[in-house]
Amino acid sequence: MKTRKLRDIEVSAVGMGCMAFSHGYGKIPTEEYSIEAIQNAYQHGCTFFDTAEVYSPNLAGIGHNELIVGKALEDVRDNVVIATKLMLHSVGFARKVYDEIRRHLEGSLERLRTDYMDIYYLHRMGGVPVEKVAEAMGRLIDDGLIRGWGLSQVDVDVIDAAQSVTPLTAIQNIYSMVERDSEESIIPYCMEHNIGFVPFSPIASGLLSGKITPQTQFERNDDVRNWVPQLSHRNIEGNMPIVEMLRAFADKKNATPAQISLAWMLQKYPNVVPIPGSKNKVRIIENLNSAEVELTDAEFEQLESELNRCKVYGHRGLGGF
Numbered sequence: 001m002k003t004r005k006l007r008d009i010e011v012s013a014v015g016m017g018c019m020a021f022s023h024g025y026g027k028i029p030t031e032e033y034s035i036e037a038i039q040n041a042y043q044h045g046c047t048f049f050d051t052a053e054v055y056s057p058n059l060a061g062i063g064h065n066e067l068i069v070g071k072a073l074e075d076v077r078d079n080v081v082i083a084t085k086l087m088l089h090s091v092g093f094a095r096k097v098y099d100e101i102r103r104h105l106e107g108s109l110e111r112l113r114t115d116y117m118d119i120y121y122l123h124r125m126g127g128v129p130v131e132k133v134a135e136a137m138g139r140l141i142d143d144g145l146i147r148g149w150g151l152s153q154v155d156v157d158v159i160d161a162a163q164s165v166t167p168l169t170a171i172q173n174i175y176s177m178v179e180r181d182s183e184e185s186i187i188p189y190c191m192e193h194n195i196g197f198v199p200f201s202p203i204a205s206g207l208l209s210g211k212i213t214p215q216t217q218f219e220r221n222d223d224v225r226n227w228v229p230q231l232s233h234r235n236i237e238g239n240m241p242i243v244e245m246l247r248a249f250a251d252k253k254n255a256t257p258a259q260i261s262l263a264w265m266l267q268k269y270p271n272v273v274p275i276p277g278s279k280n281k282v283r284i285i286e287n288l289n290s291a292e293v294e295l296t297d298a299e300f301e302q303l304e305s306e307l308n309r310c311k312v313y314g315h316r317g318l319g320g321f
Contacts, residue, residue, distance in 0.1 A: 001014070001291055002292075003047075004196075004271070004272075004273050005271075006081075006119065006169050006195075006196025006198070007148060007195060008169075009081055009118060009148055009196075010047075010081075011047055012045055012046050012047040012273075012288075012291070013266060013291040014262065014266075014273070014274055014287060015050060015275040016038070016041050016048065016049050016277070016284065017050045017200060017275040017276060017277030018050060018055070018065055018069050018277065019052070019055045020277045020278055020279035021034035021037070022056055023055050023056060023058065023064075024055075024222065024224045024277075025219075025222075025223055025224070025225070025277075025279055026223040028057060028279065035068060035071055035072040036281070037279070037280075037281045037284055038068070038069065038073065039073075040281055042072075042073065045288065046288055047079065047081055048081045048273065049080060049081070049082050050084075050198070050275045051084045051112075052065065052086075052121075053066060053104065053123075054123065058221075058222045062107070063108070066084060066108055066111035067111045069112060070111055070112035070114070073113075074113045077113070077114055081118040082114065082117065082118050082119075083118060083119035083198075084108045084112065084119075084120065085121040085172075086104040086108070086120070086122065086123060087104075087123045088100065088101065088122060088123075088133065089126035089128075091128055097128055097136045098136040098139055098140075101133070101136045101137070102136075102140065105120060105146070116145055117147070119146070119148050119149065119150055119170055120137065120148075120149050121149065121151060121170075122152065123152050125151075125154060125158060130151070130158050131162065131164075134149075134161075134162040134163075134165035135166065137166050141166070148170070149168065150168055150169050151168065151171055151172070152172040153319075154173070155186065155318055156185045156186055159171060159189060160189070163193060163195070167193075167194075167195075168193075168195045169196060170195060170197065170273075171190055171197050171198065172198040172199075172200055172275075173186060173197070173198075173200070173318065174199070174200055174201050174316055174318070175187075175197070175199035175200075175202060175274075176199065176202045176204045177246075177307055178204045178242065179201070182199075187269055187271070190271055191269065191271050196271050196273060197269065197272050197273070198273050198275055199272060199273075199274045200277070201277075201316075202265060203261055203276050203287070204228075204230055205224065205225050205228045205231060206225065207231060208242070208257055209258040209283075210246065210257035210258070212236060213236065214234075214240075215233075218231070228314070228316065229313075229314030229316055230312070230316075235314040238314075241310050242310045242312070245303075245306050246260050249299070249303060253295075253299075255293045256286055258276070258290070259286065259287070260290075260295075260303070262274055262276065262287065262290035263293040263295055264300070264303055267294075267300050268300070268304075
């Protein structure tokens with residue numbers, strides 16, 4: 001597996017989002033299956049695994065996903081980079097931001113069976129000023145409890161405010177061929193300041209895999225695809241030209257549409273490390289293999305040109321879930 005840097009932390013060029021083993025895509029697999037899937041990904045060359053404290057069935061409870069990731073990677077902990085995220089909506093009057101973040105972190109460390117976190121993200125902006133969060137993260141780095149830190153679903157003004165206090169390791173925002181807001185200023189800012197950019201939902205919740213059609217029925221329980229704007233029946237139909245364009249490129253490259261969509265962003269930006277998520281072992285390996293799909297300059301330009309001519313139906317954006 002090729003590697004990239006998130007500031008000074010080396011990771012596989014394609015990482016793995018682990019959320020689907022606990023939340024967001026309908027019925028979850030057994031713990032045994034999930035652990036085996038994560039370990040298979042590691043054996044295939046993946047060294048970057050993403051989780052969060054809130055990833056639990058129906059988002060009820062704390063830590064379901066972290067416990068799975070911790071069990072799966074315990075024996076290879078020193079060979080992998082683990083990122084997790086905390087929610088911090090507010091801090092009680094008598095409690096300091098540092099103390100509250102450290103409390104969350106210690107819970108995550110215990111569940112993940114480790115004594116340090118590689119990248120610790122603030123999951124979404126809440127009511128706590130980002131400068132206070134950045135200051136606390138700097139102290140945690142000095143404490144040796146985290147190697148780096150990041151923010152999720154934020155714009156340049158927030159990134160810049162945080163960066164001025166404690167340099168960021170990574171920004172995790174939504175980004176794909178159908179969610180390109182970050183191209184305007186966020187990714188360029190990150191490149192300029194040596195900040196890694198980690199796209200979540202880089203295959204647009206499966207839309208860009210070519211396996212979803214206007215007739216696809218998603219599970220009713222705990223399946224975010226029921227709410228993803230691009231995946232309403234009407235918008236799936238409207239977005240099919242993008243899928244068909246990807247399918248045509250994939251046929252020429254002996255690849256899959258999902259792999260082409262990931263290869264596109266990998267070629268476009270050197271600081272991008274996508275973390276596609278799946279609960280299917282076969283899909284996980286397929287996604288990781290996108291790192292081996294190389295587009296020529298002419299192919300990339302053609303892909304970019306055709307994509308720019310396609311209208312996207314549905315938009316999540318930075319304010320989306």
